[in-house]
Amino acid sequence: MTRIVADWLADDAAQSVCRLLTDAGYQAWFVGGCVRNALLGEPVADLDLSTDALPEDVTALATGAGLKVIPTGIAHGTVTIVAENIPFEVTTFRHDVATDGRRATVAFADNMTDDARRRDFTMNALYADADGTIADPLDGLPDLHARRIRFIEDADQRIKEDYLRILRFFRFHAWYGDPREGPDADGLAACAANIDGLKQLSVERITSELLKLLTAPDPAPAMSSMAATGALAQVLPGADAGALAVLVHVEQQGGLAPDPIRRLALIGGTPEVALRLSKEQGKRLEQIKTDVSHKEAAYRFGASVGMDRIAIEAASLGQEIDPNRAESIQNAAQQTFPLIAADLMPALQGAALGKALKAAEARWIASGFKLTKADLLD
Secondary structure, three states: OOEOOOHHHHOHHHHHHHHHHHOOOOOOEEEOHHHHHHHHOOOOOOEEEEEOOOHHHHHHHHHHOOOEEEEEEHHHOEEEEEEOOEEEEEEEOEEEEEEOEOOEEEEEOOOHHHHHHOOOEHHHOOEEOOOOEEEOOOOOHHHHHOOOOOEOOOHHHHHHHEOHHHHHHHHHHHHHOOOOOOOOHHHHHHHHHOHHHHHHOOHHHHHHHHHHHHOOOOOHHHHHHHHHHOHHHHHOOOEOOOOHHHHHHHHHHHOOOOOHHHHHHHHEOOHHHHOOOOHHHHHHHHHHHOOOOHHHHHHHHOHHHHHHHHHHHHHHOOOOOOHHHHHHHHHHHOOOOOOOHHHHOOOOOHHHHHHHHHHHHHHHHHOOOOOOHHHHHO
16 A cells, blocks of 8 residues: 655645545545655645535535635636645546537546546546545556656547647656656657647647746756657747757756756747747846847846856857856956946036947956956046
8 A cells, every 4th residue: 555654744734624524524635746746755836635525515614614715716626725824726526528628628526536537647646645545546656656657548538638738748757757768659649649739729828838847957858759749849939959958967067957948048949929938037038148248148137147148058069168157257247337427427418428338338348347447438
């Protein structure tokens, strides 16, 4: 019998939510990412529960116990119970009635197996009760132990239910798969056969999945497989992930944390057009791609952007980061232009003043930040 032992499971809040349901005669099973990650020894973020209780019953029980209830997705059977400031997403067992490749029409089910069959991968169809005992209705444990990302039952059918599962297949392989074994052959073939379905997805969903994939410690093998199926070209035309493995090595050698925007800048295409980046993400991508020297980029935008640029350049050339260049980037980021407008006034005013300051700054940058105030005024 497999069991999980985890701090979040032993926590009073988790145990009280489970008792809330089981004391009333209902089932209470943690499911999905929290169970999967606990078994893999990975961090757990979200706590999801499945139950045979209907949403209105869950709501009544939680309200009666003085707990806050949020109807986050009540039409689809989901309510969020907040216990000791911890959110628990509680969803009634469901099965799909109809799907269109983007969303599903669901009906409530009364058993775990039906609920498991509507999920995407076998490792996500693992359930754990309040004492950590695992229920594995679809034989997902062997796949999880082998770090094999395998679609539940028929891969083609699972993808046609929601074409986002193509991107999830590669994202999960990047985070949880065994790169030595490569992706599951049936899953890979089904992804390749259904890439046209990606056109049905919103740009927001595609962007979210791609950024999560690129945040993995080493997304290169998954991205290579994704490119081979044509899925990468579908969501990011013109992108080339060929140098991504080198960039990952460069990042590790240079002590840089995995960063999806840096990696997007490397693989190219036009992510600022094809994806829906946040304002901050778009600004950073633009800064990395700005046509100025690496030192000037560090001076204007900060050391992190300067390091992004030399890392991308090193990866493109198949090299490692030169420690001297890294030091020069840090130095550039700390520079302060020695002139201010008052230094050129009253001799210069208005547009002429701005033009002179800009020219002086360019000379100062070109000198490697060595020209002094006196040099610039001479």
